[in-house]
Amino acid sequence: MTRSCCEHSESDDWRERAACIGEDPEIFFPLSDVAAPGAEASLARAVCRRCAVLVACRDWALEHGEDDGIWGATTAAQRRAIRRAAMEPAPQARRHGGGAG
Numbered sequence: 001m002t003r004s005c006c007e008h009s010e011s012d013d014w015r016e017r018a019a020c021i022g023e024d025p026e027i028f029f030p031l032s033d034v035a036a037p038g039a040e041a042s043l044a045r046a047v048c049r050r051c052a053v054l055v056a057c058r059d060w061a062l063e064h065g066e067d068d069g070i071w072g073a074t075t076a077a078q079r080r081a082i083r084r085a086a087m088e089p090a091p092q093a094r095r096h097g098g099g100a101g
């Protein structure tokens with residue numbers, strides 16, 4: 001059985017409007033998106049870029065910690081970076097004291 005980014009037990013409206021329906025699921029699950037981004041990831045991301053539900057898909061993958069495959073035009077490594085950045089504390093506002101003391 002092949003995997004697909006749009007074969008899930010949950011039923012969400014956005015999945016029914018996915019541009020990847022009917023596409024080869026293998027391009028959405030390249031063997032590595034870190035060492036060799038490869039043609040598959042590029043093909044998948046090209047499909048995502050014309051997808052009407054890209055944001056919903058990416059947000060779902062981020063919220064659910066999806067750590068495999070291309071979702072919403074992001075690789076697993078990119079989603080990990082987004083999650084790390086979201087967990088970092090906001091930088092402290094610089095004090096503007098207007099002088100010494």
Ligand code: SF4
Nearest residue numbers: 018020048051057072
């Ligand atoms: S953004 Fe990409 S992976 Fe997500 S539903 Fe659309 S085509 Fe599929």
